[in-house]
Amino acid sequence: ASKKKGGNCFTYFTPRMQEHAEFRMGLSHDLRQALGKEEFFLEYQPVVDLQTNMVVKAEALLRWKHPTKGLIPPMDFIGIAEDNLLIVPIGEWVFNSAIAQCRQWRQTLHPMFQVAVNKSPVQFAAEHRKKEDWLFEMAKNHQEGNMLVVEITERLLLDGSSQVSERLAQYQQAGVQVALDDFGTGYSALSYLKKFPIDFVKIDRSFVRELGTSSQDAALCRAIIVMAHSLGMQVVAEGIENQRQLLMLQEMGCDFGQGYYFSPPLGPEAFALWHHEWHQHPAILSR
Ligand code: C2E
Ligand code: MG
Ligand code: MG
Numbered sequence: 001a002s003k004k005k006g007g008n009c010f011t012y013f014t015p016r017m018q019e020h021a022e023f024r025m026g027l028s029h030d031l032r033q034a035l036g037k038e039e040f041f042l043e044y045q046p047v048v049d050l051q052t053n054m055v056v057k058a059e060a061l062l063r064w065k066h067p068t069k070g071l072i073p074p075m076d077f078i079g080i081a082e083d084n085l086l087i088v089p090i091g092e093w094v095f096n097s098a099i100a101q102c103r104q105w106r107q108t109l110h111p112m113f114q115v116a117v118n119k120s121p122v123q124f125a126a127e128h129r130k131k132e133d134w135l136f137e138m139a140k141n142h143q144e145g146n147m148l149v150v151e152i153t154e155r156l157l158l159d160g161s162s163q164v165s166e167r168l169a170q171y172q173q174a175g176v177q178v179a180l181d182d183f184g185t186g187y188s189a190l191s192y193l194k195k196f197p198i199d200f201v202k203i204d205r206s207f208v209r210e211l212g213t214s215s216q217d218a219a220l221c222r223a224i225i226v227m228a229h230s231l232g233m234q235v236v237a238e239g240i241e242n243q244r245q246l247l248m249l250q251e252m253g254c255d256f257g258q259g260y261y262f263s264p265p266l267g268p269e270a271f272a273l274w275h276h277e278w279h280q281h282p283a284i285l286s287r
């Protein structure tokens with residue numbers, strides 16, 4: 001922090017910062033063992049088609065059950081896992097688990113089921129050195145490829161690296177779709193929307209939150225939807241927590257929605273139960 005502010009500004013290392021640093025170091029150490037000790041698991045949040053009410057997609061979200069500290073949210077450990085590159089093997093585990101789950105749900109829930117997986121820029125940077133076997137397997141078998149949506153952020157596209165465009169083109173060939181996550185919170189240089197093969201734009205939940213109360217946020221959501229549609233992309237709204245937000249987004253022509261209003265992220269069994277309930281009572285939308 002002192003560096004950012006310039007040479008004349010001193011910041012003190014307070015006891016709280018010390019504690020924080022120690023907490024991070026502890027987590028960093030424990031993360032090394034977490035994969036082998038099977039402390040990770042995935043939860044799945046339904047992605048609802050706002051035109052038909054159907055659910056044939058879910059976003060996989062990583063969870064870490066620490067043996068003594070309990071459940072640690074991804075925001076508290078993904079940064080650390082990026083710093084020590086553990087995000088690479090952890091990310092591979094996430095992909096493999098999500099694909100295995102999706103394969104099963106294609107048989108039990110819906111033949112076109114898709115799972116979205118988050119992937120940080122560090123994972124892209126690390127993987128270009130080795131080829132991803134699953135990608136090549138999928139390229140051979142398009143049916144498997146179209147099980148996956150990879151969620152990236154604007155951060156990844158910012159430097160316009162050719163490695164990134166190559167990788168995204170490989171995804172496209174393998175049938176893997178790409179979603180631009182947290183849209184609107186980053187740099188929002190719109191030029192990359194036409195430069196990269198992006199299938200979905202996910203409106204960040206900070207815009208959805210104020211939909212009913214802020215006319216600016218409503219205008220932004222509407223503009224994102226119109227723009228994405230005119231570029232041939234579909235729109236997912238995240239963080240829908242009430243019916244008001246849902247109705248506004250539906251009226252704006254938003255394609256998909258995610259949020260606590262429908263369901264929080266769920267373990268696989270709970271997700272399957274929720275899925276059956278949902279399709280038995282689709283009227284739940286007008287609750
Ligand atoms: P994200 O990809 O934008 O995921 C959406 C986050 O919003 C999730 O938090 C989800 O639980 C939460 N959420 C969903 N609906 C609502 C709602 O209605 N209201 C509110 N307030 N929140 C809602 P979560 O699971 O804590 O994940 C946080 C972030 O961690 C994710 O943001 C993603 O960037 C990252 N992440 C999660 N899993 C992975 C992973 O496997 N790999 C990588 N690289 N990043 C991951
Ligand atoms: Mg995401
Ligand atoms: Mg998101």
Ligand code: MG
Nearest residue numbers: 181182204205
């Ligand atoms: Mg987000």
